[in-house]
Amino acid sequence: MNATAETVTKSDAAVFDVERIRADFPILAERAHGQPLAYLDNAATSQKPQAVIDAVNHYYRHQNANVHRGVHLLSERATEVYEGARDRVRDFINARSSREVVFVRGTTEGINLVAHSLGRGFRKGDEVVISHMEHHSNIVPWQQLRDQLGIVLKVAPINQAGELDMEAFEALLGERTKLVSVTHVSNALGTINPVRRIIELAHGRDIPVLLDGAQAVPHAGVDVQALDCEFYVFSGHKMFAPTGIGVLYGKEALLERMPPFQGGGEMIKMVTFDRTVYAELPHKFEAGTPNIAGAAGLGAAVAYLNAVGMDRIAAYEHQLLTYGTEQLQQVPGARIIGTARDKAAVLSVVLDGVHAHDIGTIVDRKGVAVRSGHHCAMPVMQFFKVAATARASLAFYNTRDELDRFCDALRYAREVLV
Template sequence: MNVQETMAAFDVEQIRSQFPALNQTVYGRQLVYFDNGATSQKPQIVIDAIDHYYSKDNSNIHRGVHYLSQLATQQYEDARGRIQKYINAPLSEEVLFTTGTTGGINLVAFSFGETLNEGDEIIISAMEHHSNIVPWQLLCERKKCVLKVIPINQKGELLLDAFDELLSPRTKMVAITHISNALGTINPIEEIIEKAHAVGAKVLIDGAQSVQHTTVDVQALNCDFYVFSGHKVFGPTGVGILYGKKELLDAMPPYQGGGDMIAKVTFEKTTYNELPHKFEAGTPNISGGIGLGKAIEFLEQLDMKAVQQYETELLNYAQAELLKIAGLQLIGTAAHKTSVVSFIVDGLHPFDVGTLLDKQGIAVRTGHHCTQPVMDFFKIPGTIRASFAFYNTKEEIDLFIKALKRSIEMLR
């Protein structure tokens, strides 16, 4: 199927019409939004749900006896249930609301980390986002654990042989990204999870770049923890999900103390609430949770296979067009890639290219993408990154390529 045919089957215009932010001009030009790796735009049903919550149902949840509180609690817990089904988590109490991917990883690194001992080992990879590096470094400092890093090759793929050598009975945690935000690499997490489990290690998957591109089934994966952010999956900012296996979450100590997470408080001894509340101290981001539920409802209506195929066609088209430009080098050429194109242009600073693209209405990301070790590996200061969502089009890629060519001409 070529791009046009898929587009017809997929009806991108119908999808675009549900994202009001896409339909605007910046600097007098039609906006081309290619910064989906950083955050996604929101469909109208998510915006309406948040608007409705604050206009009508605003109330604190879980404690109120009154009508609005019960209404808000119901919606918030319905959202949890919807997300549970979407990622195929066995139990709703295994689905914790967090502040986002970063919040989820910090929770696990702190709380699961409390069960670790001096000399225990944690494995991450060379392509991790800073959010999946620094919490583990903090844990290593606190508990005198050892951090080990799976190296990558020039294509931006994990070296699995090296991973085999890093694994040992001392390995307690393998924390790995499903899809690299800087390179687009889709990692073979099934294999990684299986190998990690074989030595008795637990596995956390950073799904910040995954749920928007692919279906995630935490039971099929058999991962121990899976984290993602609401705002990257067409939901609001400030909310995210941590899935964790019940027996692990039950055994872990609370991360933060406060309201909602307690069963009984006395000055002598406090007992903690059951899952998921044990890890949800304080009034949560109620509208965020409800909005995220709506975003998942939106995703449910899509055929994710068609989405993947369409995004792959966008990726292939963009890469082919980019490679026609002299002096342009793709950073991240893994065999299995999602719709992220990182590149550099000989002699040009990514910031300059990004600034000129912006003035032509093209929103891309430039810099190190919070993956400084990846940039160090490729010996570059940063890249220009275009990341596509299913609402982007081939016509937008044409506009982007045209604007890029003009930018390069101006800078050379």
């Protein structure tokens, strides 16, 4: 059964019926190597509920056309779906206006957009502050800007728990700081950063803040007005929507002042060979034919998440995290990398005497999908002096039983490899 406002009501808030949720995700019924699939790789990408699959299917069967251009019926339908999804996202993150919701390919493109647009105005010696726990997508674009423009990249350190050192962070903010760009939740460690405090400190010095929300939006309610950040970016595919669609939220006044990222169709009002007048927000930043089917899926994912309830999702995942942490602590030789006090449901593990890649392979044979590697956060691995970790990252359709199976598989890996 699909979760809708009718089927999941506030009255069952106390009992999180995970089996009912699981029934909404057809792929969870797959078997892996003859075992029931335990999908614990949600930080990499999430699975899709039937409602999202149906929305994409429906789009191609009944609504497919290009947006904004045609007056014919299908074009109107496609535009309605696309702009309707934008309005849903606006409400979901509580943006003031749909003009502040720019569709992009994903978090990576959202950060690159800001780096190439806002960043184009930076000068040699200007500074961008990031943290040691960033995903590569919030490191490399700024390094590229450093190489092109001579800006300085400052990196706020973390401690052994994987928490941001807030004193050191504050000390990095200065006259030349043009932007603070940090992750809301770390994909490699699960750390939830104190983003309100980060924003308060930055705003105290008139510094704009970009938050990478890729790992936050799927797991807890996000309110961009309450946060008061200048930019917030996230990926559809990590929040139960298709790949190739994501969101850059930006404060309207700032977006208005920023030059377009890419040029082409869709982002113009008028073109002659002499000059171009750009389209209004948010279209100014959406050059070319967009991912309309992806937007249809994203709109459906947002409706689905609203029906389940972000507060309930956050509470349930927190229970899973607590349980998984306790169980992992009892696995001989296992050590959790990332023990922040405020943590999302990410369990990055190293096992004495066993390489993370071997863990991944052995665990996979038991039907458990986890990710082994650096998780696109090599500086985090360097800080903890590990080559890689095996990471279980949870979603609200995961169960205690799946965590038990992960722990059993780790025990088995130790038995056969050490």
